[in-house]
Amino acid sequence: MVISPGGSVSGVVELPGDKSISHRYAILSALAEGTSEIFNYASAADCRSTLECLRRLGVQIEVAKDCLRIAGVGLDGLKPSRRALDAENSGSTIRMLSGVLAGQPFTTTITGDRSLCKRPMRRIVEPLRQMGAEISTHDGDRAPLEIRGGNLHAIDYTTPVPSAQVKSAILLAGLYADGITSVRESVATRDHTELALREFGADISIEKNVARIHPRPKLAARQLTVPGDLSAAVFMIAAALVLPDSALMLHNVGLNPTRTKVLDFLISIGASINIASVQMRDGELVGDLAVRDTALKGGTIAGAQVAEMIDELPMLAALGPYTEQGIEIHDAKELRVKESDRIAALAEGLRAMGANVEEFPDGLRVGGRPGATAGKLHGAKVDPHGDHRIAMALGVAALGAVDDTTIRDADCAAVSFPEFFATLDRLRGNSTSS
Numbered sequence: 192m193v194i195s196p197g198g199s200v201s202g203v204v205e206l207p208g209d210k211s212i213s214h215r216y217a218i219l220s221a222l223a224e225g226t227s228e229i230f231n232y233a234s235a236a237d238c239r240s241t242l243e244c245l246r247r248l249g250v251q252i253e254v255a256k257d258c259l260r261i262a263g264v265g266l267d268g269l270k271p272s273r274r275a276l277d278a279e280n281s282g283s284t285i286r287m288l289s290g291v292l293a294g295q296p297f298t299t300t301i302t303g304d305r306s307l308c309k310r311p312m313r314r315i316v317e318p319l320r321q322m323g324a325e326i327s328t329h330d331g332d333r334a335p336l337e338i339r340g341g342n343l344h345a346i347d348y349t350t351p352v353p354s355a356q357v358k359s360a361i362l363l364a365g366l367y368a369d370g371i372t373s374v375r376e377s378v379a380t381r382d383h384t385e386l387a388l389r390e391f392g393a394d395i396s397i398e399k400n401v402a403r404i405h406p407r408p409k410l411a412a413r414q415l416t417v418p419g420d421l422s423a424a425v426f427m428i429a430a431a432l433v434l435p436d437s438a439l440m441l442h443n444v445g446l447n448p449t450r451t452k453v454l455d456f457l458i459s460i461g462a463s464i465n466i467a468s469v470q471m472r473d474g475e476l477v478g479d480l481a482v483r484d485t486a487l488k489g490g491t492i493a494g495a496q497v498a499e500m501i502d503e504l505p506m507l508a509a510l511g512p513y514t515e516q517g518i519e520i521h522d523a524k525e526l527r528v529k530e531s532d533r534i535a536a537l538a539e540g541l542r543a544m545g546a547n548v549e550e551f552p553d554g555l556r557v558g559g560r561p562g563a564t565a566g567k568l569h570g571a572k573v574d575p576h577g578d579h580r581i582a583m584a585l586g587v588a589a590l591g592a593v594d595d596t597t598i599r600d601a602d603c604a605a606v607s608f609p610e611f612f613a614t615l616d617r618l619r620g621n622s623t624s625s
């Protein structure tokens with residue numbers, strides 16, 4: 192993919208359905224009784240991986256014109272799969288489904304692509320073993336996971352790293368436990384699983400940083416609409432901040448407060464983002480965002496902020512050269528075990544484009560351009576290492592460079608936002624590709 196710099200972005204954007212929420216609606220629809228209809232299900236490849244795994248477990252899923260119809264099999268209706276389940280690139284799929292598989296009276300193997308098989312799994316394996324599942328791993332911490340489920344005990348668990356995937360795996364296993372399962376976390380991570388469980392009729396309480404699930408609810412099929420993906424929106428917002436004279440309107444964006452810290456941060460460093468028409472839909476907040484290009488001061492992200500905007504850190508780091516003081520990120524070791532080592536991949540890509548980058552074990556500092564409103568990156572050949580968010584972050588940074596940037600295997604953006612490059616083209620007035 193070759194990105195030519197310059198121009199501006201303007202117009203209206205309808206975002207793909209939120210990736211995190213889509214996974215959860217699909218899984219809970221499968222476990223409910225009756226047929227659920229999900230509107231605006233994510234186009235992300237990751238969410239297709241979840242559907243394929245559910246199909247292998249005997250769930251019938253119909254892709255209709257404007258929605259997905261999932262015929263729920265009830266809590267006890269999943270069937271053993273003859274073949275291993277393939278979560279492909281999706282950490283949410285393997286980790287959340289492992290929670291469900293831990294509750295099944297059969298054995299399942301679940302695995303993924305090369306990137307996923309390098310990512311840590313002990314964080315879910317340990318609590319699920321404590322609940323009584325037998326799980327074998329590769330190398331102690333990696334997929335493939337072989338999960339022999341059944342007869343789970345309730346636990347009261349404090350997550351060692353703040354992770355919504357870990358919390359969700361335990362809560363889903365808690366549906367099959369012999370008492371109330373609690374999950375405590377030091378930083379409140381995204382609560383879509385809790386909200387979705389409630390929508391489907393589970394008995395769940397959410398107090399500050401503690402979720403408690405009662406076992407064996409009767410989950411009832413629902414009709415639900417997935418909000419637009421705020422994490423995808425952030426790449427468009429960043430494009431509007433990089434390109435002078437930009438103005439975007441983003442419709443129906445998910446504004447769950449456990450996801451919006453990125454907007455607070457962007458506004459705190461000078462971004463012009465206005466929020467309108469906020470409403471509650473199916474337990475989730477949704478609204479419209481209006482964004483205009485503005486000069487950015489830059490700033491530091493550390494501590495709890497890291498977990499609160501974990502998926503947006505690549506884009507925020509890549510905005511560094513477009514700020515006055517740069518962007519500095521600390522306490523973000525987790526970035527090294529995402530779809531790629533995101534700290535290393537960002538440092539390599541941004542340096543290749545002429546940014547001033549200092550790498551730390553737990554973060555990085557991307558220098559700003561004091562006195563200038565726009566960065567002076569140059570074009571380069573960059574490699575996102577197969578990581579969708581790195582491809583998009585470098586793609587946006589390339590918009591403000593002085594010449595063309597080539598992004599290797601940029602198609603990996605489809606993992607979360609297949610329409611990304613075409614949408615960018617359309618908003619820049621190059622209407623051919625979308």
Ligand code: S3P
Binds near residue numbers: 359
């Ligand atoms: C997600 C949780 C986060 C996030 C991922 C999606 C989820 O992962 O990075 O993209 O849907 O629960 P961790 O739980 O590993 O922090």
